Amino acid sequence: MLALGMGFYRAALFHLITHAYSKALLFLGSGSIIHSMESVVGYSPDKSQNMVLMGGLTKHVPITKNAFLLGTLSLCGIPPLACFWSKDEILNDSWLYSPIFAIIACSTAGLTAFYMFRIYLLTFEGHLNLYFKNYSGKTNNSLYSISLWGKEGSKIIKNNFRFLSLLTMNNNERSSFFWKKTTYQIDSNVTKMMRPFVTIPHFGT
Known part of the structure; x- marks a missing residue:
């Protein structure tokens, strides 16, 4: 440059x-x-x-x-x-x-x-x-994590976002993310982290 x-x-x-x-x-x-x-x-x-x-x-x-x-x-x-x-x-x-x-x-x-x-x-x-080998990598410095979710946020998302349901088969039909009216619960900490960056009206809190 x-x-x-x-x-x-x-x-x-x-x-x-x-x-x-x-x-x-x-x-x-x-x-x-x-x-x-x-x-x-x-x-x-x-x-x-x-x-x-x-x-x-x-x-x-x-x-x-x-x-x-x-x-x-x-x-x-x-x-x-x-x-x-x-x-x-x-x-x-x-x-x-x-x-x-x-x-x-x-x-x-x-x-x-x-x-x-x-x-x-x-x-x-x-x-x-x-x-x-038991090193956790945890730190109290908020600037350490450069990702949107941080080190702990990724674990929360893994437990709360159930996107694996998109891959499940119900009566030999693949469930649709866009057409199936399902409300997913999101942890309040994740919601606070998401709010400054993105709004997802489809998901309930």
Whole structure:
């Protein structure tokens, strides 16, 4: 976006392509890690995707580790990988356009390198943190959850929204969500969370 704002469309398109390939490699590696963790902690997104429980996965998934490392190095702009050339072109153009923009670009590039190596080190280095197997992930910080429902809200919704009735068969006929007049009860906490964002007149409270 910085390159587009400065009018360097070729550099922006070049970085879009290199960034996409690097991120695709990282997402493939992330999927492999999640599936590997599920064999240890079971099917639980809160645990299988929690880096606190990971560590020392190099000996368990060496191919994934190498692929993830390549994606990390590329995304951080390490030569001679692809993202180095696109980032270098954007940084060079930003210095010519405005030193302020160049400082911003260098700062964001440094933040990218920081969080990517943090992900890599927490996941593949050290030891598998089995002593955190009872880790709940609960926190009192309201800014921790970035989802609409939060960590507790997802459990409430699972218990109160009975959307599985859409898949049940009654007398060999599939029940319809739109035509069947059914009133679903929603927890008052969920209602308060929903009110600023969406109104669902079909559901009763």
